[in-house]
Amino acid sequence: MPEPWLPIGVAALQMVSGQKLDDNLQSAQALVATAAKKGAKLAVLPENFALFGSKKIFTLATDEARDGAIQHFLSNLASDYGITLVGGSIPLPSPDGRVFACSFVYGADGSCLGCYRKIHLFDADVGDAQGSYRESDSYAPGENILVVDSAVGRIGVGICYDLRFPEMFRRMLDQQAEIIVLPSAFTRSTGWAHWLPLLRARAIENQCLVVAANQGGIHDAKRQTSGGSVVIDSWGSVLAEAGLGEACVIAKYDREEQRALRQRMPVSQHRRL
Numbered sequence: 316m317p318e319p320w321l322p323i324g325v326a327a328l329q330m331v332s333g334q335k336l337d338d339n340l341q342s343a344q345a346l347v348a349t350a351a352k353k354g355a356k357l358a359v360l361p362e363n364f365a366l367f368g369s370k371k372i373f374t375l376a377t378d379e380a381r382d383g384a385i386q387h388f389l390s391n392l393a394s395d396y397g398i399t400l401v402g403g404s405i406p407l408p409s410p411d412g413r414v415f416a417c418s419f420v421y422g423a424d425g426s427c428l429g430c431y432r433k434i435h436l437f438d439a440d441v442g443d444a445q446g447s448y449r450e451s452d453s454y455a456p457g458e459n460i461l462v463v464d465s466a467v468g469r470i471g472v473g474i475c476y477d478l479r480f481p482e483m484f485r486r487m488l489d490q491q492a493e494i495i496v497l498p499s500a501f502t503r504s505t506g507w508a509h510w511l512p513l514l515r516a517r518a519i520e521n522q523c524l525v526v527a528a529n530q531g532g533i534h535d536a537k538r539q540t541s542g543g544s545v546v547i548d549s550w551g552s553v554l555a556e557a558g559l560g561e562a563c564v565i566a567k568y569d570r571e572e573q574r575a576l577r578q579r580m581p582v583s584q585h586r587r588l
């Protein structure tokens with residue numbers, strides 16, 4: 316790694332994914348291309364970027380386990396554009412007949428650096444048009460956190476509802492994570508109330524860069540997501556933020572500044588619990 320570190324571009328890619336796989340992949344490709352063209356070296360896709368709100372996740376998961384088509388697509392995107400890529404989430408079969416929400420991380424050479432399976436599942440009544448969410452009807456929970464080294468720094472991966480469980484990100488800090496990425500599909504009601512303060516808290520308390528890529532739009536009559544994809548630095552400042560709709564949100568990650576902050580205020584050395 317070059318020393319001193321020059322600030323590098325990082326991108327949160329916001330989508331309004333629908334039920335057509337090919338359309339969603341095309342949008343993802345265009346957004347990654349835009350991010351790369353604007354100089355980003357890290358790009359994060361949202362949760363369920365490839366297929367949203369569809370029962371077809373089960374056939375997609377079976378197909379994916381057989382041929383790995385979306386994983387190849389992501390790997391090729393990463394190497395074609397020379398960018399570290401976090402593949403939002405895609406479904407893969409779990410042994411009990413449900414699926415895991417899997418987030419793959421690819422290096423800029425297309426190599427797979429790791430796969431995170433969403434741990435916390437969204438079974439909640441939030442009082443929006445959809446009413447209640449029972450993610451665990453279709454999804455099985457993962458068990459392990461993921462922290463991986465990449466060309467842009469050490470990355471911890473969480474997905475969406477995981478954001479509400481700070482102990483998970485603390486464990487990433489125990490493994491010296493520098494960047495938290497959070498592919499998401501936050502609901503509009505909970506997102507507008509909680510998304511930004513929770514993200515800023517995770518950034519501040521762990522002194523990490525946060526790159527949070529959300530779905531942001533109307534998916535069908537009942538399902539609206541909250542957008543507001545964002546890049547937050549390790550001081551908690553919002554560096555760049557989307558509204559609703561497709562967006563490529565880019566900001567500079569200054570790793571030297573983060574190191575200096577961690578020296579001036581060594582929070583992780585002050586822990587007593």
Ligand SMILES: O=C(O)CNC(=O)[C@H](CS)NC(=O)CCC(=O)C(=O)O
Pocket residue numbers: 362363367368369436437448449450475476479500501502505506509
């Ligand atoms: O259902 C799909 O198609 C895609 N998956 C999701 O949207 C997931 C599971 S329902 N959403 C969340 O985890 C929202 C969490 C959230 O909104 C909060 O914590 O407030």
